[in-house]
Amino acid sequence: MLTERTSELARLSESLADCERGRGRVVLIGGGLATGKTALLEALGDLVGDRATLLRAVGSRAERDLRLGVVTQLLAGAEPRVRDRITRLTDAPLDVRALEEIGELLLSGEHPLVLAVDDVHFADPASQQVLLYLHRRIASARVLLVLTEWERPNLAREALHAALARQPDQRIDLKPLSPGGVAELIEDDGDRATTAFALTGGNPLLLNALVEDGLAVGPKFRRAVLDCLTRWDPDFLAVAEASTILGDSATPALVAELLSMSPRAVGPVLDALGTAGLAREHRLRHPDVLLESLKPDESARLHARAAELLHRRGAPAVEIARHLTAAGEVPGRWAMRPLRYAAEQSLVDDAELAVGCLELALRACEDERERVELRAALIRAAWRINPSIAARHLGPLADRQDLRWREAIPVVRLRLWQGDTAAELLRTTRTHGKPHPRAAAELRIAAEWIHGGLADESPLATDETSWGRTSHLMETWAKGNPGEALRAAEHVLQSCAGDVLPEAASAAVLALDHTGQVERARHWCEVLTAQARRQGATTTRALITAVRADMSWRRGDLVAAETQAQEAMRLLHPQSWGVLVGLPLSTLILVNSALGRHDVATELLARPVPDEMAGTTFGLRHLHATGRHGLATGRTLAALDAFERVAARMRRPDPALPTTVPWRSDLAQTYLLLGRRKEARELVVEQLSGASGGLRVRAIALRVLAACSDPRQRIAVLREAIQLLERCGDRLELARSLADLSQAHSELGQLSNARLVLRKADQMAKACQAEVLPHRLRDSLDTRQQSKPAREGTPLLSDAERKVAELAARGQTNREIGRRLYITVSTVEQHLTRVYRKLNVRKRTELPAELSRLNDDEEHRSDPPRTPAPTSG
Template identity: 30%
Template sequence: MAHHVHRLTLGTGGHVRITGAPGSGRTAVLTAAADLAAAAGLPVAWTRCYPTGPPDTTHPTTAGPHVHLVDDAHWAPPTTDRTAAGPVLLITAETPELRHTPPSTPDTELHLPPLTPGAAAELLRRHGHHHPGTAHAAAGNPGLLTTTATRHHPDDPTPDQRPTPEQLCATARTERAERLLPGLPPHLRAALQAIAVGAGHFDTPALATLCDTTPQATTRAVHHLRALDLLHPTDTRTPLAHQVLAHMDPTDRATLLHRAATHCHHTGAPAATTADLLLGAPPTGTPWAAATLTTAATHARAAGDHHRATTLLTRALREPLDPDARARLLLDLAATELAAHHHAGHRHLTQVLRGTPGEHTGTHRAHAADLLLATGATRTVRREVPTAFAAPTLSLVDRNRLLATYWLADTLDHDHLGYRATTTPPLPERPADPDLAATAALRLALRGTRPSRVRGLARAALAHPVTDTLISTQLAAVTALHLTDDLTDAARRADQLITEAHRRGTPALLPRALLTRARTALATGDLRTAEDHLTHLDTLLPPGTAHPDLHAATATTRAELHLLRGHTDPAHTALATATPTGGTLAAAELTHTRGLLAAALGHHHDAVAHFREAGRHLAAAGWHNPQVLAWRGHAAASLTALGHHDDAAALTADELAAAAHWGTPTAIGTAHLRAATAHPDPDTARAHLRHAVTLLSRGGAHPPLATALLTLAELDPDPHLIDRAATLLHHHNLTHLTPRLHALTQRTGHTPAPDRLSRSQRTVAELAATGASNATIADRLAVTKRTVELHLTQVYRKLDIRGRHQLPGALDAHGARG
């Protein structure tokens, strides 16, 4: 450089070209040349060029010898390379890959390579920077090294939030690349746009197709883009994909994405790759587009990425679709949305019920109603199903399914608000269809009439394969069986429905199935199973995502679990945010459980108010079965605590009458237990408790049985009663009764005998005592039939009996029944 400056002082000009990547130090060399010229007494003219707009000449040129420095000359118009009269030393600094026009031939060309490790370390040392990773991250680029060193502050008081030198270097590289984008030559811009669209999935021939050029030209473009640091060093991807596409004209961008998606489809690219391109492309009007998006959505949902699945399915709906395909897509979209946004899911399910009829839309409508019911939207079902039911293209099966969902929704929500349709046919008296039979079973069960009829309808409904029925109606049949004391069959079928919901790949069906199973477990005192299912349910329904009625039902069940363990604080927390729709069964259950909490806290005035409010809900709906909610018995206990014995006696009499009308051991036994608790006369209380123990021992509802045994033992401290109560408390972890048991053993001096049977043996024996076959027990416990047989053999030996017909009496006699 000094040589050329010296020649200019002698009257001879020239042209020196400095080349290098952005940040390689070209401007620093120009500045050094300006210093050499000034030292030689030569005028200096500076011209700075920009990707858009004219160059900026900061000093006027002179007629005599002078030095003309042109920075970023790759963006200079052709006339800028040389100025007018007089000897001129033209020194240009440029990145050759960015040139739009061929350059003139220089006298001397200086290329600036990356700094050596030693030079990079020296540059960082001058800036007081000593982090070992910076030199490697900057790859010897002086501009990146300087920027990173000046931005890094090792003494920052918040080191956890301070970016690392590597991160700072990456940020600086991106900023520099963004400054280059506007000035890229058209052929490089086209190549970078194709690369941004391809996201590393396209090879050179594919990129050439998108750029309308040859593979050789595309290879050169890729080489130039990599030299400009606009591509990753090891593959064909750009860190600026978002910025590149954002700067494109929207129409051009959509066209490019469409062409890329079509190319992917024709070359057999993975569905996810093609779908990503279709997301930004306009509707293609081709059948493969919706199919590809749906396939990619299925994979995303299986991976747990519900947001991506929702985005893909929403885009698929923009394609032209026939009514059946549209209904199927809306169902898939709604099932995906229900995991996070029940409002959006219910809106799309409503669209299925209202949509244009097609050959198979009746089936889709039935499944839409099923999903609405399972997620708590009973009023939407009652409002929309009558119109869907009137469609002339429905098959008999679909008509029965829609009719069943309508009457099931009507059963669960008595506050009709004008939704009851007078044109909807009534339920058949003797339904043969499984969905109709399940609905009829639950309606009768809630009314508290004809338990044998309820049991027959529920079993007939559950006799059909779960794949041929609706989940919501099957769960209704399970609940009906639960209310008839068929707890083993109810639990077994609930487990099957959980498996079926998993098989269908519809997570929105799972919460209701898990809730039903948890309630069955609570009824038998299997608190661990109940908690496991409620915990699983919580993972499926984060706060704020469930319909208010489903959230209230879940909160009620969890609170009851806490109360059985004697934990009032978490029970209060569970109930605090529940706000169900008025007039629903969920509302009555929530009010009743609030009464249980108030009673556990000793707030009996509040408890009575809650229980009576729950009773008004039940009476208004015609739900008279005391096994649904034994509000009278609980209210009587609180009234007794308040000294209102006459009111308590009246309620217990009503409870006993309603229980006798329903007729199950659990209903009658629980009514006797509440009557004993509310009756001031010890002899009368003993009589009620003996009835309660006898009946509850047959029904399988272990928490009330434990309470009855313990209460009777407190009146008559029989060691046998204490042993039985202790076994139940230990087996079912009923910690809310533990203080009473401890006080009783302290008073009597009797230490409960250890249970003869292991936990597994006792569980098998209890199921066998209810009449369950070995095969049923094996299915219920997920063990082999041979395991059940071995357990029973050990049970017979320990209890000194000869067969299963002696199990009920032996379990009661030895205090092992739990």
């Protein structure tokens, strides 16, 4: 059964029954392009069966000059003598006698007769005249005449066709399928049905092709669309192509002007396309199919013509520019202004269009001053997509001495990205005036984030109070002034709507994170990433993703850090990153070293990086990651070389270089491994005496200080480090500090405490999926977990104390524990007091989640104390 054609079939069946009773009927089936008229005739054949004689024919534009071609098709199955008579008649005038003879041939059968002619509007005039003769004489005959025609609103029929279509006994109008009919046909009433209807408009031909392509736009669907448009008048395809080229601007008048046609001829064609479900509001549902089928030269011609027409009508510059860039040419001097306006307007939301407009304008521009402006704007726009594209246009502007600030800023940004401070360019540009306060502040923050302090700050100095203070973000961060750094960072980020300077925004986010504003930093990362994705700003998105990876690393979330760093490297090719490639690359090296994937880390270290990166802060990050990998793989001297080179750079007087990596602690840890205990202690004491670095750097320094200290002092120092790490949320460093604390307890003979803390360190390390515990500690932990609890002696904790301690360690309150164990809150408090005293802990968060019965005898069987040594990263 045809979908949504039940009532139409019923009407055909009713007409067939009248025919059998001797009442002839004429049925006219109309509908738009490919709306199922032929399929309905096929269903008519099933209805007729043996009830009547069925003769069929199809009209064709190609056979319109073939006299009596449709009649010949109807009688194709007749006896040879009948076919011979028809052949003779084709050469004779079609007078009354000839019509009577043909009518006799068609109506001479004894059974009811059904004549079905598809596409009667394409039938040759002689055949239409014969059908009209039968039309007028079948009222009392056992004949059913079924004709189909294409619905053409507002287009006049030819005379014979109009006479045939006048006053049929049944008029069946076929419409495209409804959304419900589409869902029924594809047997899906969800999103797939919605998409299918949006693509086809319910047109059965297109829908069947879409189903054959797996409900996706494939070759059969594309072919079906073109077939629909080429089966009728040639104007249909031309109008469809013009409408597609004009897009949202398409109107009958504009399409007509683009094709040099009459609006009266275009309007009905657009209506017919809409009736067939091919178009909606004068726009095709599947424009890509037509655009791909257009020859390039014809497409360029239509786009150039469309741009000119829209310019005359005062259309928006962006709309005109889209046609100009599609045409790939500037048809006249008039086109330069809309190209430049469109580039400026689309820079934020459509950088690719801005680049296309500027490249086109640059090719056509002959004025040297204007070429400088266009090239600078092109660098600014292309940088948002890919810095490598922007670099292609840098050469002619790199050493110019006459750049104004609007032209100089994108050039300076790109040179900073390449590792150059652009100091001379900044000085010469300053002679042409002062930069905008915001631009100066953001550019200074970006330069100091990449290179550290500027040798000459005067070119970017500003008298504007708020932005003047904000420009010192890196300096206040480096000096450990969290309040002022927070204010400056928020000022930058809250001003970043639209065309944000991502280097300055990245520095501001990291400043928030390093000064303890973790949630604010995460919030701004989400805002900036969403904005970059919405605007298609790939470079910004890659940079913020790399910043997120660095933040995840410092929280000990190694899986997230690796995923984000890889995503950042995927968004931009390493060559496009310039010197900033050190940011995601160093994160990947650190993560893989911590995860024990030393081969991967070695491969990452072998990747080529720009030579200029060595003089930037990202070179320091990369060098620091090199040292950490050396420690992780036991190459202590290689680590020493890397850390000492970092120290040499960090010890230079640079007020704008924050301590974002724990270089003193890592160098001190390397000294310890080499037996240089005094130098190690001096380094960490130096770190602890300053205010820079934040909680995490201070906690790491305390961990190394503990390794330099007397065993009895070590526990207090490590507990302070653990408290700081719990506040800043670095699970990786927390696991390392817990492992060191376990070792300190063991050295003092506090073996039960050592075991409890070691288990917690192991849990934390597993959460990070990192290799944190030294092998001897991990082996000791595995041995103790596998051994059976001793049966002799008195347990360190009673059964009641152990049950209370286990529930407390899982985060339950005293009241919840009391209800669970059916004891009073006071009893819970008493049990916990004894547990804390026996296990030498101060609060429930220091209790491990699993507590086994600890036996006094077990302490005597534990490992003897060992020489202190810091756990390495």
